[in-house]
Amino acid sequence: MENLQIIHTQIVEWLNEIVPIIKGSLSEELIIETKLNRKDLVTNIDKKVQDFLVQKIKGTYPAHIIVGEESPELKIRDKREHVWIIDPIDGTANFVKQQDHFCILIAYYENDIGKLGYIFDVMNDDLYYAIENKGAFVNDEKLPIQKEVTLQEGLISADVRDWAGKECFGRLAEESFGIRYFGCGGIDSIHVITGKFVAFATSKSGPWDLAAQLVFAKELGLKASHFDGRKLHYLDRGDWVLSNKGAYDDLINILKGWNC
Amino acid sequence: MENLQIIHTQIVEWLNEIVPIIKGSLSEELIIETKLNRKDLVTNIDKKVQDFLVQKIKGTYPAHIIVGEESPELKIRDKREHVWIIDPIDGTANFVKQQDHFCILIAYYENDIGKLGYIFDVMNDDLYYAIENKGAFVNDEKLPIQKEVTLQEGLISADVRDWAGKECFGRLAEESFGIRYFGCGGIDSIHVITGKFVAFATSKSGPWDLAAQLVFAKELGLKASHFDGRKLHYLDRGDWVLSNKGAYDDLINILKGWNC
Numbered sequence: 001m002e003n004l005q006i007i008h009t010q011i012v013e014w015l016n017e018i019v020p021i022i023k024g025s026l027s028e029e030l031i032i033e034t035k036l037n038r039k040d041l042v043t044n045i046d047k048k049v050q051d052f053l054v055q056k057i058k059g060t061y062p063a064h065i066i067v068g069e070e071s072p073e074l075k076i077r078d079k080r081e082h083v084w085i086i087d088p089i090d091g092t093a094n095f096v097k098q099q100d101h102f103c104i105l106i107a108y109y110e111n112d113i114g115k116l117g118y119i120f121d122v123m124n125d126d127l128y129y130a131i132e133n134k135g136a137f138v139n140d141e142k143l144p145i146q147k148e149v150t151l152q153e154g155l156i157s158a159d160v161r162d163w164a165g166k167e168c169f170g171r172l173a174e175e176s177f178g179i180r181y182f183g184c185g186g187i188d189s190i191h192v193i194t195g196k197f198v199a200f201a202t203s204k205s206g207p208w209d210l211a212a213q214l215v216f217a218k219e220l221g222l223k224a225s226h227f228d229g230r231k232l233h234y235l236d237r238g239d240w241v242l243s244n245k246g247a248y249d250d251l252i253n254i255l256k257g258w259n260c
Numbered sequence: 261m262e263n264l265q266i267i268h269t270q271i272v273e274w275l276n277e278i279v280p281i282i283k284g285s286l287s288e289e290l291i292i293e294t295k296l297n298r299k300d301l302v303t304n305i306d307k308k309v310q311d312f313l314v315q316k317i318k319g320t321y322p323a324h325i326i327v328g329e330e331s332p333e334l335k336i337r338d339k340r341e342h343v344w345i346i347d348p349i350d351g352t353a354n355f356v357k358q359q360d361h362f363c364i365l366i367a368y369y370e371n372d373i374g375k376l377g378y379i380f381d382v383m384n385d386d387l388y389y390a391i392e393n394k395g396a397f398v399n400d401e402k403l404p405i406q407k408e409v410t411l412q413e414g415l416i417s418a419d420v421r422d423w424a425g426k427e428c429f430g431r432l433a434e435e436s437f438g439i440r441y442f443g444c445g446g447i448d449s450i451h452v453i454t455g456k457f458v459a460f461a462t463s464k465s466g467p468w469d470l471a472a473q474l475v476f477a478k479e480l481g482l483k484a485s486h487f488d489g490r491k492l493h494y495l496d497r498g499d500w501v502l503s504n505k506g507a508y509d510d511l512i513n514i515l516k517g518w519n520c
Contacts, residue, residue, distance in 0.1 A: 098456040179443075
């Protein structure tokens with residue numbers, strides 16, 4: 001078992017070092033490549049941030065395993081004593097098109113138990129983090145445990161990419177108080193974590209999109225699962241929701257019943 | 261003809277006086293009423309801000325006409341020498357549920373010509389404004405004329421309220437680079453004005469939702485019209501788009517062709 005407070009302090013230092021890398025890049029020409037399709041982007045800055053974090057983690061904890069969105073060669077092994085999951089830039093399309101509404105996601109797990117989770121909203125300089133059994137924080141201010149709010153009373157974020165035109169999306173819009181969408185899972189999740197939204201639901205994710213949020217969920221009394229209610233493992237892929245407890249059952253009923 | 265620079269200075273002063281009214285209300289219990297349906301909200305703060313602005317305008321310019329979202333008794337007359345259009349809180353649902361992502365919209369017209377437009381993002385303390393023939397600004401920094409970007413290359417904001425589940429919404433999601441939605445027309449419009457989105461399209465609006473944006477459109481070389489391409493008048497109601505010139509034709513073809 002590592003000392004979580006020490007790792008936390010290191011991560012905060014690393015994130016502070018990343019700020020000038022990202023902000024300095026905003027005035028430069030990005031090198032943009034596409035991955036699976038024309039909308040699936042990766043830039044030289046995604047890679048630079050990933051390399052920076054991998055180097056820091058490997059330099060400090062050589063035996064730890066790292067799973068990163070931009071490094072498919074770093075595969076998870078059977079031995080999962082110390083696992084880091086990182087998304088150097090979550091919301092790359094927003095980074096490229098808006099220079100805003102993107103974030104860095106980091107999670108640290110020991111023997112499949114979430115220990116630390118980070119969502120760093122770089123442009124607003126807001127660091128959200130969760131530490132096992134210590135709670136969740138924004139810039140060192142403790143976030144309250146979420147009181148229950150129903151789906152009918154709450155705003156939800158739903159991933160518009162795949163649902164546009166689908167009937168289930170209409171049901172979500174009608175049943176909830178309204179749909180919003182930032183187009184960056186980490187930023188959308190922040191709105192659930194802070195109680196501004198009652199849920200975030202998305203259909204295509206990897207471990208780097210959800211591992212940090214699972215640590216927050218435990219500390220804040222939020223629910224997280226697959227659309228069909230199945231337990232969500234931090235190394236899973238596919239669909240998942242992060243939800244206020246009071247909205248969860250109605251949300252899952254729509255996601256299951258309307259073939260989302 | 262009034263001196264626009266004098267009016268501009270007055271409006272900025274008034275907006276500064278509104279900030280403590282709104283920010284002070286965030287720690288108090290709001291009085292919330294519904295209008296047309298359970299999701300159409302108005303609060304005591306909407307009314308307070310509207311009353312404040314009406315009092316200021318009437319006190320300074322007794323002969324001017326005011327059209328405000330929360331004052332249906334203030335109707336537009338035939339004589340339109342001096343017309344103010346105000347939305348005291350655009351995005352009331354966000355104000356209530358998020359305490360963020362709402363704004364104040366103000367427009368001033370003389371003989372049907374847009375002279376001044378304001379979008380005030382209260383929580384970020386960012387004032388966007390446009391002055392006829394002078395350009396558009398954010399906090400006194402001049403905004404550049406928008407260079408042309410295609411729909412395929414740009415993010416768009418589309419009002420999810422009415423379109424969820426509709427086929428045209430799926431077309432928009434597919435053709436554009438991606439859909440985003442803040443749920444506040446003024447905040448969504450800011451993202452078009454600053455070039456972060458190529459378009460904002462919404463189906464249910466009143467003059468207070470679009471009059472300010474029309475002043476920005478002229479100064480920044482943006483297109484604005486109804487979905488079917490009809491010219492948009494600042495006192496119109498219904499559907500409308502604010503769009504980058506390079507994205508406009510493709511956007512209108514989808515909005516017309518897919519029965520949005």
